[in-house]
Amino acid sequence: MYKTKGIGSQPFTAAMNVYSEGLRNLLKYIKDNYANPEIMIMENGYGEELGATDSIKNGTADHNRKYYLQRHLLSMHEAICIDKVNVTGYFIWSLLDNFEWQDGYKNRFGLYYIDFKNNLTRHEKETAKYIIKDS
Numbered sequence: 001m002y003k004t005k006g007i008g009s010q011p012f013t014a015a016m017n018v019y020s021e022g023l024r025n026l027l028k029y030i031k032d033n034y035a036n037p038e039i040m041i042m043e044n045g046y047g048e049e050l051g052a053t054d055s056i057k058n059g060t061a062d063h064n065r066k067y068y069l070q071r072h073l074l075s076m077h078e079a080i081c082i083d084k085v086n087v088t089g090y091f092i093w094s095l096l097d098n099f100e101w102q103d104g105y106k107n108r109f110g111l112y113y114i115d116f117k118n119n120l121t122r123h124e125k126e127t128a129k130y131i132i133k134d135s
Contacts, residue, residue: 018046020071027079027087036086044072045093047100047107056123059097059113066127092131096122 023044030039046068050059069092079085097110105116111128115121 020075024075024079027085031085040089043093045109062125
């Protein structure tokens, strides 16, 4: 979720800043105003600018994405456990670096780095290791 200018970090993909508390606020709002329906978060992710020629080392060191997901998962956890919001699913965008309509392969959302120079080889990013370790 995003908030006004000046709060949080700014991902490559948006003109808005990251504001993980906004996710909890939105979930509470939906609960309070729509009789606590089942909620599935279908797409939540963080894009980083890397061209097709960036190194594997740079491409797999996704510290900002890891922090983004840690904060958003914590906010969702608080909404579920403290606010009793009925969240039944959450999907990270995206498993693999993919083609984005606006930016092509420049903007990478994946948990796995795709090496476009070397037969589309996949490499696990730090965030993927974090998600797998804590699952």
